[in-house]
Amino acid sequence: MEMICKTVSKFYNRTELCHFEETCLRVLSFCNKKSLQEGVCIHSPIIKLGLHEDLYLSNNMLSLYAKCYGVEHAHHFFDEMPYKDVVSWTGILSAYVRNGNHEEALELYDLMMTSGQYPNEYTLSSVLRSCSAMGKFNDGTRIQACIIKCGFGSNPVLGSTLIDLYSKCYYTEEAYKIFTCMDNGDTVSWTTMITSFVEAQSWSRALRLYPRMIEAGVPPNEFTFVKLLAASSFLGLNYGKLVHAHVIMWGIELNLVLKTALVDMYSKCQRMEDVLKVSNQTPESDALLWTAIISGFAQNLKFREAVTAFREMEISGTRPNNFSFSGILNACSSSLSLELGEQVHSRVIMAGLEDDVSVGNALVDMYMRCSHMIEEALRVFRGITLPNVITWTSLISGFAEHGLEQDSFQAFVEMRASGVQPNSFTLSSILGACSKIESLSQTKKFHGYIIKTKADHDIVVGNALVDTYAGLGMVDDAWNVIDMMSHRDVITYTSLATRINQRGHHEMTLNIITHMYDDNVKMDGFSLASFLSASAGLATMGTGKQLHCYSVKSGLGSWISVANGLVDLYGKCGFINDAHRAFGEITEPDVVSWNGLIFGLASNGYISFALSAFEDMRLAGLTPDSVTFLLVLFACSHGGLVDLGLEYFQSMRETHDIRPQLDHYVCLVDLLGRAGRLEEAMVVIETMPFKPDALIYKTLLGACKLHGNIPLGEYMARQGLELDPSDPAFYVLLANMYYDSGQSDLGQRTRRMMRERGLRKNPGQSWMEIRNKVHLFSAGDRLHPQINEIHEKIESLITEFKNRGYLYQNNGDSSYHSEKLAVAFGLLNTPSMAPICIIKNIRICRDCHDFITLVTQLVDREIIVRDGNRFHSFKNGECSCRGYW
Template sequence: MKRKPTIHLANLLRSCIDKKAHRSGKILHAHTLRSGLFSDTFLSNRLIELYSKCNKADSAYHVFAKMPQKDVYSWNAILCCFCKAGDLRGARKVFEEMPERNVVSWNNLISALVRSGYQDQALDVYDVMMSEGFMPSYVTYASVLSACGAVLDVEFGRKCHCLTIKIGLDTNAYVSNGLLNLYSKCGLIADAIQVFGSMDEPNEVSFTAMVGGLAQMDRVLEALELFKLMCKNGIQIDSVSLSSVLGVCARDGYGEYDQNDSFLSNVHGQQIHGLLIKLGFERDVHLGNSLLDMYAKHGDMRSAEIIFSNLPELSIVSWNIMMDGYGQKCQSEKTIEYLRRMEHCGFEPDEVTYIHILAACVKSGDVATARQMFDSLSCPTLSSWNTILSGYSQHENHNEAIKLFREMQFQHVKPDRTTLAIILSSCAGMSLLEAGKQIHAASQKIALYPDTFVVSGLIGMYTKCGKTEMAERIFYRVPKLDIVCWNTMIAGFSQNSLNKEAFMLFKQMLLKRMVPTQFSYATVLSCCAKLSSSFQGRQVHAHTEKDGYVTDVVVGSALINMYCKCGDVYEARQFFKTMRVRNTVTWNEMIHGYAQNGHGNEALVLYQCMIESGEKPDGITFTSVLTGCSHSGMVDAGLEIFNSMQRDHGIGPELDHYTCIIDSLGRAGRFHEAEVLMDKMPYKDDPIIWEVLLSSCRVHANVSLAKRAAEELFQLDPENSAPYVLLANIYSSLGRWDEARTVRELMTDRQIVKDPGYSWTEDKDQDTRFYVG
């Protein structure tokens, strides 16, 4: 007789659980007590489940505590209730008191820890579970693999993958999706693709994880193709998958948009926008923010404004995206305008808001306003400190960056890897070795050494201060080096004229199977140019072809420089002709190459082609073409170009330009014009000008001017041996031996020593040097 009402009550409670009917459930609870049925464990378990579903953890625990008899389901039900409520302390207490546990108990605790962000603890609990002999289920691995992905512990994840294969769970959809998520987050896209390919029926979660993984590795077109395949296969498109693919479209445009053509550069994003409207998601607030972010990342702020004004609900995220968008376009005034509007609408700025404003001011070059904004913050976060420090460092106000870093220490704000990298950059910029050493010590103290980000900064600082041995010591002590560390060390050797060592390190990098970047190739090509080693340069050229960097404009410019420095102007010009994209640097390298190799007429013709192409010349362009005119005796053409600098291009002549013109006039024997120009120019006290003039006097045997130039140099650059040698040679060539001897004796009396000359021969990667004492 008692069983029938129990079943009826259980069914009613199930209905209340499904509908989350808390009030009706309480009535049934009261009826259970009046009817004397509370001692029934099955009914009590249903009551715990009801209160748990209605987020009434206290009521659930009250039922649990009063139960006369508890089974494993009762313990799991109350454990699940605490886990769902996020009460990890209560969940731990219940778990430890359980007289009997099963795999459900372990799964509840592991998943609760993962949801609460305690991934490391979740993995520890999983280890204990395995050691006690419990067989994990697909639910276990869904949580454990998610934890591995969150902490980027790919080794632990691989062990779990092997176990899922061993116990036959690897084909489970939840496990497969967990593996996809793990490998994608850890950047192991090949493993993710292999898992995805082995899935019988990938669902929307699988496709979304794969799309996100491809986007993370900047394989944007593949990610978009996969989304198209998802649509073609009839996989359900939900708000999560749309948000993911909008993130792909945003990544496609980030930092690469053309401000005049942002509409055409965002075709994929506009297509997804159309699909979103077609599927009826235009009122989804989260998707609205994703759309906003996508247009802002492409620099299409007109479309972003339209989306923003039509959002059904504004949030702090929406305002922050708009401020970041205008900040990326260097429109700090619009960013601050949006801050004022946001505050007027009753929104309180958060940390992200201030970081966007600071970044906008910094990017716009308005560091003073950024500092005012920073100083107005009552308690700036570490990110805010890093942003303003970065602003000073980027604009080469290194002294202020270091002062602010010291202030940061007084405020007891603990620096992170970004902070140290910024300050190390400022120490390098000012060659502050002692300060850099202190940062090095601090990085060890706060356990940020050997973080590769910090290591790269340390290598850069030591090499900029001329301490390459110390930089090498750090470099070789780090067990796992990334490409940035390799590039920094190679660049450090190059900056310290250790070009052969730089090239050998590049070869070592290739042997370690590191993939060079455009910076790697540009640096090592510069080393080959300085070594005048066409053999090594051609080897590097072949590698750029193989790795697909030969079309990169930076690498292309470095290749032209290398061939020209090695005397192979023909090869440089042939490569120059094949370049699809050229910038001012590319044109400059080719013009300079012609000039340095005595092809002044070709340099002049190419300069004219550059002007006709619409490319704007800079100061280096004029130095190069004026050098060509000087070396080829085209004095009048050089003077015309020199005079056109300010008149036609708004570029004021600097020391190098005056030097070229003085050299050109001197070579032609037009000394009167040279002297008139020297009297007018602002660089008359620079020793280079006088040394150039003295060299010309030797060619034309202009003794009086040579003597004046030499006397100026004796005062301006007393340690330089060149004026003594040049003046003595002028006297010797004219047979004025007494005066030549006087100059040599003066040189001896003043202890001036002429630097020895040297030359070398190259045989493959070996070179032999000959010094003249």
């Protein structure tokens, strides 16, 4: 360069000047290619020799300034250019676009048009990119009009840019129309259209475009396959493997961008072994690739492997970026590992990324989830200079998870005051807080805000509203929200089904299946599990078996939630062999699986098998939870195993570090009360670390009735009625206790007192399912179309008892109890060898229990009755409860 400056004075004639001009062009061209700052030394001799008016030289110099010194120096040079053509304007405009100064780029375009210069295809392409980046659709359509006017309508570069503009402004269908009108689409335009479908979440359409691209003779490149892999990750492994095969078939080089896309696809398809194979195919790696691997392990709940990958990343010499730290912090959050999260936090500080908003968001989320205290999360939150919507959402949801719902509401107010607008996940979190405290007023308040801001069109917000209203028992309001939603998905109906089922409305839950079918929404594992639970609650085997068939055909039977639902279904319907078979088909049973099996065995009278299953669970290496011990105590109570039950109760805290809850104490009182150890049961109530509720008094009152302890029974009734004076069960138990002891006057007085207070005994009802139709019977029922035949059947059975000399005392009041009516109906209407399955809403009475026991001595039938307390399997004159109910 110095030699060029020294030799300027030697050029006197025109020939030498032309040679110098040619030399300058060569130097500028070389420096432009290499982005070398030394090239600007040419500027001074160009001015001295009067070559600054050469437009070709000036345009090259403008390009060099833009590349090496930025848009401000380039714009200064542009302003000093004596002559400007379309290349000059395009050069400075492109520099602004590359630098992200899109507003200035649009202003320059307007200045260019007013100067009289006509844009070329490169000018228009640059300014369209600015419109896309800023979402200025109207400006973009104005440029499109200019494209058509200038005759560039068939230009593939401009076509691709227009497709990108329409897609980013959410006009995907219009973008597709532009694409179909292109006669000479190239790889870029086809890839841009595929990208548009991917960004619009039209995964199938994106993939369907690929074979058409091949048929059109347009070869794909690595960016095409990156987008196809992104679509495949949402459609399933088979699609992803097919796209991967085409990558190999086309001989596309496995660069870092493509390798990262493959890693991401296999991660989302839960194929981490393939992730490692792909990542090891070439030695190249960067922070993005490692981050994809770490996030993949975290998403697939392989937290130990995620930490190992993070360490290997550091060992390889690759510095973790903000997304790498966010990924490993998410693994800490999911695994609830506070200690590991704190170690990562220290690495974040050492890397100087504590102020990064994405890392800060991950830290807030980690501390909120992993720590019992919120102070550290708040400290991190306050350290973020400009918290974004994700930061605020993490804080709001964290408050709700810690039971600080009012703080959630206050944070929402502060968020809006700071100028940050909530997104769908923020609103979903705040509605979750409303649901937790069961506040209808707050729910209505936020629903109003959602309608006002037109956020109710978002399906995430709609689903959250459905879940909140259904959780509050406002089923009609939940359905109104569903009707107002532009479209529904499986989460919409799963939320509704789960909440309704939790409230015991099982038949209403099953009716949702029809709405899903009409809405063309397919069940997933979670919704299917809810419907199985509803079938189990109703003990409707017809519907349950249909759902079982669907689980097999759809492949959803491999879901652990569905498999557990099948164990629960068969156990609660009294088919314990089928329950055991369903359990045996689970590859890796979890605690819920074992709990379902234990409950099925215990409630069906297989007490020793239930306790053996508990020991098998422990041998399998699973840690029992509080529900497990509740079931074990239930088994001991219904099997009369008092001492063993006491041992299990003691082991909860001493061996398993599980603090007994009030439900466990109720079971313990029931265990002691059934065995007649009433004083010990009373001591449990007086010494337990909880305030007694009505249920525990009712439990001991039932035991007092059973063993005839009137003074203690009266005391239990008084205590219970003080807590819940409107519960008729106390009056009924007390009255029956008086009747059993021969004090009928006190029994009648108690009944009269109940009626005077406007209380009624819960009417006994029984139902059974025959050929997918449920038949309901109530005590004293006279409305059933076969009622005369049913009564005749009962009378004939009682007559046969007397003829055979069976000891049975016919109690006139119980002759038409609902379970007797159901048994007679079953004998009349079911095949002679089929078991009769009956569901009863309250506990079976002694007279009906004796009646059904004797019936199975007369007929070779199994009669299964599920009452409000347990299962009774009657066969050959015996019951599975062995009289201990």
